[in-house]
Amino acid sequence: MSVHTLPSRDFARDVSNAKRLASDGPVFITDRGKPAFALLKIEDYYRLSKTKPRSLLEVMDAIPGGDFDFEVPRMDGEFKPASFD
Template identity: 55%
Template sequence: MAIHTFSSRDFTRDVSAAKRAAAEGPVFITNRGQPAFALLKIDDYYHLTGQGEMSLLTVMEGIPGGVGIEFDPSCLDVHVQLRPTLFD
């Protein structure tokens, strides 16, 4: 696993290069020569945090809000009128 380092300035200039480097391993982004941030593939992040693969539903359930909001949609009364076919 390769570890790459980008200065904040280099990261800002070429985000695509940092993303390509992150495909090979973690990328450290430095600020004045000191590591300030780490860029990881999302799979690596999930592995590190022990979360495994997250589904969209799991992510959405984690978003705060919506508690106590009542939702009672009215039923639609839909009538479909079929057209005769050419063979009738």
Template identity: 50%
Template sequence: MTTLTSREFNQDTGRAKKEAAKGPVFITDRGRPAHVLLTIEDYMRLAGGSLSLADALAQPEADFDFEPPRITGPIGRPADLE
């Protein structure tokens, strides 16, 4: 378990993320615990659920690369009813 001041967190978020991979990171504000940084896996385990694709995409900081392939040729075909 790691504790960082708000200033330390702001100055070195990379360190905070590395420490969160090992366990919760408590972030203090004026000497008192104010926030906890967790990996998404730890959070989901604690929340007792899984993150849906819609929930993941709805996050304000979501950054997903998605390049769907272009469709060429006809997009439909006659139905085989026999």
């Protein structure tokens, strides 16, 4: 595993290169010579943060107020197809 450093200008110019480098190890992105951001593989992030990926269902279930009863009103009447003449 190698550690790479990229100036923010190089990162902005060639994101594909940064992603390639990140597959080998973390990439530090500098702003005016000082490390400002780190790019790493998602597996490494989960390992470092000791979290596991969540499914879409888990994310949606975590949204507050998402559990309520809703009854669809019945529409009575006769409907005709639209005419585009």
